Amino acid sequence: MPFHQYFNGDIIDINSAVFKTNDLGLLRGYGLFDYFRTYNGVPFRWDDYWQRFENSARLLKLELPVSKGDTEKALADLHALSGEQEVAFRFVLTGGYAPDSVHVVQPNFLIRTEPLPQDNPAGRLKGIKVLPYEYVRDLPEVKTTNYVHMVLMADELKRQQAADLLFHKDGEVSELTRSNVFIFKGDKLVTSDRNILNGITRRVVMELAKPHFDVEVRPVSYKEVITADEAFTTSTTKWVMPVVQIGDVPVGNGLAGKRTLFLQELFEKLVADWGK
């Protein structure tokens, strides 16, 4: 069944052209988004994602044109129309149509229904290679639509058989292009609290880790990451993904770490039971 999208109150086919060309998201990159999915047909950690979306909107001074309840109704309708058990939802909020191409008048709010990202169980056990990249996201606590470096480097990543970029600046690591970073030093689990997007999966993994490990949340140096025993990255689509190589340097022994795989199992169990 074709997927649908919600745009400013209407539900329409996902392939419809809906944006006029004086939208500030398009002309000025003035937009934010969020992305989440269902497990067992139930949106995962919906309250957290909604709260983050509200927070991004507030930081970009965009008034949400919908309530949480309206949005839940739209999600249920989109989900039903998809005919699928599991779907992903992408929210996009832009500055809206601007006669002067500068000032926000009325934001545009879009919800896209998307097929689930391809799961990659092999990659999840084997881990990924990332390339170090000197950059720090602008307004990192806002999930803006600015992913220029990710798109720009997509071909280079492929060429180097790497899955993502590891952002670092002034000796400090922040995040990957769309996911958070954790490292293990022995039984100590460390993740950054600076220049990052507050990932929901990051939060869940910290909750899962606390009974088992000593969790430190603080700035993380690049040197710590490349000398870590284990490293992994977390996101809605990556879950708990081992990072086994940074540029030419293997992390630890170059294989997915046992503590990382333990957390991965806890996460997989959590989502397998979600909503039940």
Add this chain to the structure above:
Amino acid sequence: MPFHQYFNGDIIDINSAVFKTNDLGLLRGYGLFDYFRTYNGVPFRWDDYWQRFENSARLLKLELPVSKGDTEKALADLHALSGEQEVAFRFVLTGGYAPDSVHVVQPNFLIRTEPLPQDNPAGRLKGIKVLPYEYVRDLPEVKTTNYVHMVLMADELKRQQAADLLFHKDGEVSELTRSNVFIFKGDKLVTSDRNILNGITRRVVMELAKPHFDVEVRPVSYKEVITADEAFTTSTTKWVMPVVQIGDVPVGNGLAGKRTLFLQELFEKLVADWGK
């Protein structure tokens, strides 16, 4: 007569919704633009603007889907349809529709016809106030669509009766949100060559200034700007606009400088005769 727009080969009404929602410009901020206008019905410095547009596209690794000749044809058609003597054109090139929301497949190319920006002859003689803002544009040599800080600060500018932001970082001034910066120290005219967009108006003004002043193109410190005798900013819409106040600090005596107004006159004469 209603303005029109060109989108991937078709000319349609300016108010048509044309963008599908998986465009990388919208979802990932992966887009660039350019903007120019006619004088006496003739596009100003078209070769320069086209060259800059090509350069931006190359730096973002986007293949132009049109030739210069095709584009000239589209501009002529759009101009004729407008029924106006003078128009402004906005090019927008995005990463196009991306099934995976990451990889470029085929860029989308839009040309919007827009009414001329409001001329402000009073402002041009009186000058503007700008607010210092610690920031440097990402990929400054590319005219990307990323103007998040400009839109974010629009209300604050209004509140402080300022016209624009002056970007500076680590003691060095780069540019305003959409225009270049020049200063006069006596008869010496200085403009930055680092972390800037290479403005076409900037280039024209340097050409006009050379017979009359000693022109230096080099990094410019924030301190130099606030202690300058005169300052001004240049852009397609601002021409040669005096900057008379930076935050609470007047530039020089706080009035539009005589050398600045001299260059402004030269520029006005040039465009008054353009195409004749």
